[in-house]
Amino acid sequence: MIQSQQRFEPPPRISKHTYVSCGAHLLYNQGGWYDAEVSKASVQISTGQIRAVAELCASFQYARRIPQHIIATPEHARDLTLTYERVNKDYGVGAASWLFELSNAVIYRNVLYVQSDTDRYVVYETHRSPDRADAPLLNDDTPIHSELSDRRSVYFYLGSVGSFNYGHWLTDDLGRLTAIEHLRALYPRRKVRVVIPSYGDGPEAVAAPWNETRRTAIQRFCHRFFGSDVRVVLLDTYQPCRLDNLFYASPISYHPILKSPAALRAVARRFRPFFRSRPRGRLTRLFVTRQSTRGRALENVDAVARAFEQIGFTIINTERLSVRSQAEIFSSAKVVAGIMGAAMANTLFCSEGTRVIHFAPEGWLEPYYWDLANVCGHEYIPCYGASVPSDGPLHMSSFRMREDDIRQSLQLAQ
DSSP states (O other), X not given: OOOOOSOEEOOOOOSSOEXXXXXXXXXXXXXXXXXXXXXXXXXXXXXXXXXXXEEEEOOEEOOOOOOSOOBSOHHHHHHHHHHHHHHHHHOOEEOOEEEEEEEEEEEETTEEEEEOSSOEEEEGGXXXXXXXXXXXXXXXXXXXXXEOOOTTEEEEEOOOTTTTSXXXXXXXXXXXXXXXXXXXXXXXXXXXXXXXXXXSSGGGGGGOHHHHHHHHHHHHHTTTTBTTTEEEEEEETTSOEEEEEEEEEOOSEETTTEEOHHHHHHHHHHHGGGTTTOOSOOOOEEEEOOOGGGSOOBTTHHHHHHHHHTTTOEEEOOTTOOHHHHHHHXXXXXXXXXXXXXXXXXXXXXXXXXXXXXXXXXTOOOOHHHHHHHHHTOEEEEEEEEEOOOSXXXXXXXXXXXXXXHHHHHHHHO
């Protein structure tokens, strides 16, 4: 963990936050700007503190297939189809991703800032429209820890507003690690420190399961360099800190409806060498469970899982598995069924043509997994059960699958 020095800097005297793009002319030259609240022109401000280093992923474009099978009430199936058609119409182009170097950078709540003696700018690419609800900005009067970077190292920030969630981290963050190859080539005599947001309190945070899961996954992704050359550094998510120089890879996705195909392929490709030569006998039909304490509980999950087990599915709980183990299990699957949630993001490791069946509460018009399936070349089948009334958000509602719908999903899983 970066050691905080006992020195604080007064915050810049600014009256409001101003956005600055890392490089709008590089990232959005083919499209991919989606923000009704902020105009692209308003963030094209040159501060002299952001330098473009290398392109990681080119801009991309695709159209998604409407599912042939939707298990839901006619009303929900209609609403879902209309949602998919609107997404296809309005969100067809994704921005490019570049590696940038930021001078005098501040990290707070997974949002980046660059600042001078009198001005502080919010790095737009870390605070886009989908990010803002969960990313409050830094107050002007908040003291900032001054982090004295090791001059023998370069620091690369890997994080986003969704980094606390396995699925979002897998599809939104991990693929940006291709930047490490550029940094090793540019700075062969310096160490690379991958800075990630820490989740957990006090000394226990270092060994917290989610922190350790990400650390080992980064190690696998960067196995050629990992060790003395590349290491992971945990940074307190809720403690603003400043670094003299910080490298940052702009987004490879636009949550929840655009994901860079090249970035997802890079993630899948980096894990394959670890299990390619394993013996046969792998699992090809998976039923993926979800802990009820995480919300979106399938109340009759035992009956649904048992029905799938009877037709040859293996029940999988991913909670305590490493990313490598999950990648290995999903890589050989031909059909994957499960409750819509982070564990089902592992389908990115499945081969093209895999059939994926998602169970979710009716009324939730979620395009994330439909988009993921299309990017990966999978057959997507959403199955919606009756939501259980509650005071919480609809997407976290408990639900029950109807017997007829269970039978239909089993037929489609054959």
